[in-house]
Amino acid sequence: MNIKFLGATREVTGSCYLVQINNKNVLLECGMLQGSHEHERHNHDPFPFDVATLDAVIVSHAHLDHTGRLPVLIKEGYHGPIYTHNATVDLCEIMLVDSGYIHEKEARWENKKRERKGLALVEPLYTTTEASTTLQYFQGLTYDEEIDVCPGVKLTLRDAGHIIGSAIIELALSENGISKKVVFSGDLGHKNAPILRDPYQVNYADLVIMESTYGDRLHRSWEDTWQEMGTIIANAKSNKGNILIPAFTVGRTQELLYEFKQHFTAWQLADWQIFLDSPMGIKATGVYAKHHEVYDKQAVAIKQDHQGILDLPNLHMSETTEYSMKINQINSGAIIIAGSGMCTGGRIKHHFKHNIWRENAHVLIVGFQARGTLGRSLVDGCEQINLWGEKIRVKAQIHTIGGFSAHADQQGLLTWYQGFKNKPPVVLVHGEEEAMEILAQKLKYEYKAKVVKASYKQNIVI
Structure with missing residues (x-):
């Protein structure tokens, strides 16, 4: 069993990770790259895996840097389940369709310029209709509900406290008589934030995949x-x-x-x-x-x-x-x-x-x-x-106003990791290079943790 890191590696958008086990492929996140126009152009690049081999998709929450390329995945032939929290299903119904509208609008503007120059026209990344089609593949879950995703993969969503429906993804993996538990933080919420509960504390894992957005700073109280x-x-x-x-x-x-x-x-x-x-x-x-x-x-x-x-x-x-x-x-x-x-x-x-x-x-x-x-x-x-x-x-x-953040700060991330009694190895994702490096050093110094800063297309054996 192994995990390939295919997005949000040393940056904060485009989350995408591929879990491979028992000749099955489970995709965690299918996020859009966001930022400069040059950066966003890569959303049109082919996926770095064979879409036809996917058996299941799991997304942690509705933000487009975690879900925004799901309609592209469906366009390219994936017709399996997309597992997520019920509230995330409701949000994606809004956000993906709106995203499709924006892509259509941007393509129209670009094509007006191209027509005047005699250039080939472009297609939108996806349309509102294609975004709507994606919704039929969602399967909504509640927190703390365990389900079988595919042979050797059990999924449980825990409350991440980031936005409504956001989830920590727990995967109980089993292959050739060996069992492992992988915990993906998703985006962890800011403790005592308005409306939502604090992130659920998981106490054991064999591998933790953790965001590092604010790994280099503390929020104002x-x-x-x-x-x-x-x-x-x-x-x-x-x-x-x-x-x-x-x-x-x-x-x-x-x-x-x-x-x-x-x-x-x-x-x-x-x-x-x-x-x-x-x-x-x-x-x-x-x-x-x-x-x-x-x-x-x-x-x-x-x-x-x-x-x-x-x-x-x-x-x-x-x-x-x-x-x-x-x-x-x-x-x-x-x-x-x-x-x-x-x-x-x-x-x-x-x-x-x-x-x-x-x-x-x-x-x-x-x-x-x-x-x-x-x-x-x-x-x-x-x-x-x-x-x-x-x-x-x-x-x-x-x-x-730095204190008004939906992400855990450095101390919040460290406190969440501290809750793992066995201090498992950590793979850091979803953070810019400086933030990731500082958090890595903190984890190593304070908890003697084995830390990897994920690189694009890196493969880690569990």
Whole structure:
């Protein structure tokens, strides 16, 4: 039995790992590469394995860097099961179809330019129809339910606490009388995060495959995070400007709404108009409202008091383009939550065009910004940005709120690993080189762990 590492090796997108056992092939994750245009072009590359040989697919959660190439897999002939949590099935119904729409739109724009130049036309990575077709192969599971995936492979999903439905993947493997347990962390949640429970603690494994996104840093405490956000909102109010929040439509958006409700009075939010300007974010919020069985104790208590955990009296849901355009007529007093979370597309870029050159505007960065993205450029202090061929100066105040993360920080990752009583060997994935190296050294020093930093196409025998 062995595992091939085929994505998210020394980077944070494109998760993909192939488990081979008993002449069977089980794919963990089928993620999309995200970031620069050059990077994303590789999503059109052939899979580094024979799709026809796959027996099962397992995905940890709905984010596109873990699921975004599933429709391509189906296009190329895979017609087997895709196992994941029930809430992830519901989210993928939203996210994959939206992704297909974006690919169609991008292909149309590219082909307009190609037609004028007499170049060959391109096909979208996949269409909305192909994304919808993918959904029929999903098989939803609950946490802690053990199932047989194929001969010698038993699967159990544990709560990862990252976004709703996110899972730690436990694989009980058996071949030629030898049994091994492999635990893949998926994306581990940030302890005490809003709405969801903390990551489940597994106590034994023969091999741990662990993310390392924030392996080089510690998050600010939740108390300091809320205090900072309250201060920013108060300052923006006195400056009579707007607040722009590029937020991942799944997870971060719902956490923001939840905390806005919890701090509604303290942050004087009644004085603002709050806009969720994201059709997909609105739908994802509905999924969060539906799956209350995975809430933490505080969110359960709010739900039991017959309150919606995400509703606000001054929240405006903006679904249409026309509504979104009207928001841009507001020069002061608006809090605008919009995708995309790394500012690579979506409606947030339109709001930047109308606000980011204003000195009284504020931009709240509340999520990880990968290299090559517009969001990363803002975090790094760029003085101007390019939007649709127009250079726009950056005069807005840019705030990076590091504590507001859906990923465990270095201490969270170390604490989770500490829970394994036998201190098994670790393969680090889903992290940039620097973060991965620092976490590897910490694991070696503090726990004497055997650590491998996964390389692309590396094969590890279990």
